Amino acid sequence: MSEEESRTATGVLPEMKRRGEPIAMLTCYDFPTAVLQDASQVDVILVGDSVGINILGYESPQQVTMEDMLHHTRAVSRGVRNAILLADLPYRSYETDAQAVVNARQLADAGADMVKLEGAGEVAGRIGAITADGIPVVGHVGHLPQTWKGNRHVYGDRADEAARVLAGALALEAAGASAVVLECVPEQVAGVVSRALRIPTIGIGSGRRCDGQVLVAPDLLGLNDFSFRYSKRYAELGGTIRNAFARYVTDVKEKRYPAEEHRYRIRNEELRKFKALAEE
Ligand code: KIV
Secondary structure, three states, rough: OOOOHHOHHHHHHHHHHHHOOOOOEEOOOOOHHHHHHHHOOOEEEEOOOOOOHHOOOOOOOHHHHHHHHHHHHHHHOOOOOOOOOEEOOOOOOOOOOHHHHHHHHHHOOOOOOEEEEEEEOHHHHHHEEEEEEEEEEEEEOOHHHHHOOOOOOOOOHHHHHHHHHHHHHHHHHHHHOOOEEEEOHHHHHHHHHHHHHOEEEEEOOOOOOOEEEOOOOOOOOOOOOOOOOOOOOOOOHHHHHHHHHHHHHHHHHHHOOOOHHOOOOOOOOHHHEEEEEHOO
């Protein structure tokens, strides 16, 4: 790989795997969070279709549209300087090669360095079409939120399923993917898959043997009431924010806000003139 190529989104991630450097990925949906994540040296910022449930109040990732993804990808891209920006192709936006290429191109034009799609099998074919258009692709196997039927979360805890996860990841690599997200795959299976691939695996709920990790930022920040077994809460911002809003409301009701230091003033002479004008 040339030095030039290793600096691109396609080159950086496999290069990190070769060096044994863990990849840190986080989801992000807005400009201020993108600025903070970028400054925190997050390697990959993912505008995930989890934007639907976490930000837009949807009940299912299936409700997320290309329009939603473009809007949030543009906002995030304005805040990213150094990280690789990855954006999800939403449900039903990559049903044919032609559709996948058009939509991936739109996400790239909105600022994404790479796009992610879910599944293996037929989906692997889309990867060739998108990468031929010059856009690197990340795959996603294991638990697949876009097509999840609401039964169990963990995928690959039976031998036949685990073999499907491995075969799917290998197919994605062969099709030209630059990395693969492994979601809710048992740790031992994720370890086998990670060793079998040259490209990095990025785990969510898939244990310690992946080449990188991704978390949904609102889960990490403690913004949601629920939490998943695999997720780690690094802050309890939900409580902090609720408390700040409640104190503001109390201050307004009790006339403690605004206080002296929050006011703008007009000089006395100008005030006198203004009052004369007002009387006229
Ligand atoms: O949309 C998302 O947040 C994702 C992560 C679960 C990897 O795809």
